[in-house]
Amino acid sequence: MLPTPYIKCDYDKVYEPSEDSFLVLDSLEKDISFLNERFQNQLAIVGEIGPGSGIVTTFMMKNGVPSKSTSLYFALDISPWALEATKETAKLNECSEKDSYLEVIQSDLTTSLRKKQVDILVFNPPYVPAEDVPEVPSTREETDQWLDLALLGGKDGMVITQKVIDQLDYILSPKGVAYILFCARNKPEELVAKVMETQPWNVELVEHRKAGWEVLSVYRFSRSNESII
Ligand SMILES: C[S@@+](CC[C@H](N)C(=O)[O-])C[C@H]1O[C@@H](n2cnc3c(N)ncnc32)[C@H](O)[C@@H]1O
Structure with missing residues (x-):
């Protein structure tokens, strides 16, 4: 079993690792042979959108x-607190630049990414259904609002997730894969059926788990026509 990083963050400012975060870690661990094989003997660009505390990126x-020796990592978050926490968590867990390189960038979702560069993308989004996605706070000090942004995903909890899914073709490399977490209220089965029917993607359930009254799942997205890109 792969070790979970040690985390020491101020949870009044960043999202506290919870069942969803741990399901993402378990999904990556379950898929490790698949990933090692898929990206062996090549430099892999590996990144996370919304790292929060940095638990997933550090993991x-x-x-x-x-594969440690051949990957470059990046973490993109809109919250300045999450960026600081991610750097701290990497340091606390002795992920030094000697072993692996991490770039932490303030970014609204995928806007800072270039075309077809990312090999592995992970996203545990703000997935809780809400009337609206909250406004981005105008100052760092509005910590409650930064936390709301980590949780609330607008209609069906899918507004933010859908934006990232719509960008997958642009950002993923030909062999690229994305791991995205959903809750049952996001209606992931409906989404997966629609995506597979209308777009050239394979979408596979990697892990799912009941967490309190919520059911969480992680799906892996990859191109079904990677050989012709
Ligand atoms: C549910 S938390 C996940 C945190 C961490 N990855 C984990 O699994 O514990 C969602 C994260 O997405 C970030 N986020 C929300 N909206 C975003 C946006 N538009 N662009 C980038 N990051 C965003 C939040 O700041 C938060 O860190």
Whole structure:
């Protein structure tokens, strides 16, 4: 079993790792052979959108997902607190630049990414259904609002997730894969059926788990026509 990073963050400012975060870690661990094989003997660009505390990014760096010596890592979050926490968590877990390189960037979702560069993308989104996606706070000090942004996903909890799914073709490399977490209220089965019917993607359920009254799942997205890109 791969070790979970040590985390020491102020949870009044960043999302506290919860069942969803741990399901993402378990999904990556379950898929590690698949990832190692898929990206062997190549430099892999591995990143996370919305790292929060940095638990997932640090887990990947620390445990070599896909393979420690040949990966570059990035973490993109809109919250300045999440960026600081991610750097701190990597440092606390001794992910030094000597072993693996991490770039932490303030970014609204995928807007800072270039075309077809990302090999592995992980996203545990704000997935809780809400009337609206909250406004981005105008100052760092509005910590409650930064936390709301980490949770609330607008209609069906899918507004933010859908934006990332719509960008997958643009950002993923030909062999690229994305791991995305959903809750049952996001209606992931409906989404997966629609995506597979209308777009050239394979979408596979990697892990699912009941967490309190919620059912969480992680799906892996990959191109079904990777050989012709
Ligand atoms: C549910 S938390 C996940 C945190 C962490 N990855 C984990 O699994 O514990 C969602 C994260 O997405 C970030 N986020 C929300 N909206 C975003 C946006 N438009 N662009 C980038 N990051 C965003 C939040 O700041 C938060 O860190």
